[in-house]
Amino acid sequence: METGFRKWIIVITIIVSTIIELIDTTIVNVSLNTMSGNLGASLEDTAWVITSYAIANVIIIPMTSFLAQTIGRKQYYIGSIILFTVTSALCGMSTNLWSLVVFRFLQGIGGGALLSTSQAILYDTFAPTERALASGIFSLGIIIGPSIGPVLGGYIVDNFSWQYIFYVNIPIGVMAAILSFMYLKPSQPSREGKKIDWLGVVLLAIGVGALQVVLERGETEDWFSANYIIVLSVVAFLCIYIFIWWELTVKHPVIDLRVLKSPTLALSAIMTFILGFGLFGNVFVFPLFAQRLIGYSAFQTGLMLLPGTLLAACFSPFLGRMMQSGVRPQYLVISGFLSSAIFGFLLSQSNLEVGSDYFFMPLIFRGIGASLLIVPLTVLAISELKPADIPQGAALNNMMRQLGGSFGIALINTYITHRAATHRNDLVSHITVGDYFTTQRLSALTHNFIAHGAGYYDATKQALAALEGTMIRQTYLLSYTDAFALIALMNACCVTLVIITIKKKRKALQKSSVTVADH
Template sequence: METGFRKWIIVVTIITSTIIELIDTTIVNVSINTMSGNLGASLEDTAWVITSYAIANVIVIPMTSFLAEKIGRKQYYIGSILLFTLASAMCGFSHNLWELVAFRFFQGIGGGALLSTSQSILFETFPVKERATASGIFSLGIIIGPSIGPVMGGYIVDNLSWQWIFYVNIPIGLLAALLSYIYLKPTKRSQDGRRIDWLGIFLLTIGVGSLQVVLERGETDDWFAAGYIIALSIISALSLAVLIWWELKIEHPVINLRVLKSTTLSISAIMTFVLGFGLFSAVFVFPLYAQRIIGYSAFQTGTMLLPGTLMAAMISPFLGKMLQSGIRPQYLIITGFGLSAVFGFMMSGSNLETGGAYFFIPLICRGLGAALLIVPLTALAVSELKPSDIPQGAALNNMMRQMGGSFGIALINTYIAQRSAANRTALIAHVTASDPLTIMRRQSYVNNFMAHGATYLRALQASLGALENTVVRQTFLLSYMDAFLLLAILNACCIPLVIMTIKKRVAVKAGKVEIPDAH
């Protein structure tokens, strides 16, 4: 526990490290086209730049507690920052795609370690009675990072080269490592002489890594139509099943699944998974919709996300104070899911004529909803754990959020593709040579092209292309509307789940959230 200047310099360092790690989960998305052209690779292959980072993140997050104990938390934290920073530099220096993919994997290993270790350090920096405030502060990084990634990425791609997406991490990472070295308390490595759980590490790597590849690449390769997707799905299921059995059997596991005996942590983990699903899916779907349908640039799209993000950042510390003062977390969680549902319902009501002003309110709801979910769920997850179990509980909770995001993006992407096929079939059923509206629309196109100097035959041919473009645009519009509606329904369905799973009164004593029973 720290006080005064030292306490707040640690807070700034921790939040900075969290933000740069989460920025890198989304900052690359807007530069895939540019990377693909510069590196002479297909878009499908270039997507591995995103996939490799996500795989490394999810593999290393649940191991952070074990590794920090073995290496010493301060040493492990600083080493992770330096690995993240060095890998960022090497990503920028890469000469071909597969070099970049490899260095992104190492960047993900360093970054994933930062997420859970940062949370543990922050909780121990604050006294128990201020742990809810610490959760509010930690949530700043979770909210801000993924949301400003597209803004930064769009600006950098428009004004510099794609390499600067990685170079910007270098001075920030070096400063964070220096401040951590100066201000974090030294920690000793575990000297109990227990054996390293190599089998657990192997099973975790294979199981989670295979699952992540399936989620990231499934839609691209038509899911179970691809043999490697089937093989990896089987490998993942078997590995994770054996992992659970093994980790519960041995005395010193790499992942202490026994902390899930805490009902509060188990419930929070489920809700955090849903939170990750909605949080990352919304950040994935909205930029695609804004750029492909409305015609905004990457930078304009990112800028539209900023007001909601800033609003969420402003209220997060106060939400921690509210929890300490006795506000029941269920109220915040239900409100958060409600606002997230409002975002989806409002977005599903937009159309091709919708202006930028319309998106302001739903995006504010998205930001506020995320804050109202992250803060109480983060606090609840570790509220009943012993201090020695907090790092493992935080790691598992963070893994569930990242896994929820991976599942969300994969399923939403698949849903959009399926709805696109269905919506196109429904639309073209009305676009026939005998349909009066189609005849009128085609004739207006012909007249417009002829007015600009085209011959009748060329104008007629161009009108067919224009009709096709209209159908394609309307198809994608309807598909994205369906995706927003699905997100709204999922969030709305979580509200009764909160009420059903957390029945008993939540007592808040001395700033510590305690749930006596929850079934």
């Protein structure tokens, strides 16, 4: 536990490190087109810049507790910052795609390690009675990072070159490493003669890595139409199955899955998965909706996300104090899922005529929902764990959020594609030569183009192209609103899950009270 100036220097260092790690999960998304052109690669291949970082994140996050104990937490944390900073510079200096992909993977190894280690350091910095406040502060990075990534990336790409997306990490990383060296308490490795669980490390890396590739690339490859997706799916299943069996039997596992015996941690992990699904899914779908259909730039889209994000950032520390004063986290979780469901429902009612004013309130609900979920779920996840198990529980919870995000992006992308095909077929069935409204629309469009100087033949072609464009926009409007409705439904189902859990826990407490009274 720390006090005074030292305490808040550590807090600032931790939050900044968390933010830059999570910014890098989304900052690249808006610059793929530019990278693709500059590096002479296809857009499909360039997407590996995002995929490699996500794979590294999900592999390393659950291993952070083990590695921090083996190496020493301070050494591991500073080493991770240095690795993240150096590879950020190497990413910016890359002259071909595949060297960039390799450096992004290494950057993800350094960045993923920061997430759970940062959380464990924060918990040690605050007194046990202030753990909820620590969770509130930690949530700032989780909320702010993914949301401001697109706006920062859009601004950099519009005004500088794509390399500065990575160079911006260098001064921040250097400062974080220096402050960590000066102010973090020294920590010694605590292996105590334990053997390193190399089989667990290998199984985890292969299993989670293969699963992540399937999730990230499945939609692009039409899922099981590609042989390598089939092979990787089998590899992922076998490796994860054997990994779970091995970790539950080996004496010193790389990930102690026994902590999941805590029902609260297990339930929190499930809800954190759904939180990640919605959090990253929203950040994926909303920019597509705003840019492709409404016509906003990447920077404008990011600015629309900003008010809700800032409100959530201001709100989060107070949630910690509320829980310290006795407010049950379960009630905050219910409010968070309700707010997230309202966000999805309101956007599912959108049309092509809406402007930025329409999005303001839904995005406020999104920000409030995220803050009401991240802090209480983090507190709930570790609430029943022994102090020695907290780092492991925190790492597992963080992994579930990242996995939820990967599943969310992959499944929502697939869902949008399938809904688009369904809606297109429905719309095409109404556009026929004999349909009165189709004939009237084509006639009006043709006369409009003729009035602007086109010949009859060219005007007819332009009218057909305009009708096709309208149909495509309507198709994707319906598909995106379906995706928002799906997110709303998932969040609404979680409300029911939490209420059932509260009732069961209350009955169990009443039963135990009656038993004690009888004795």
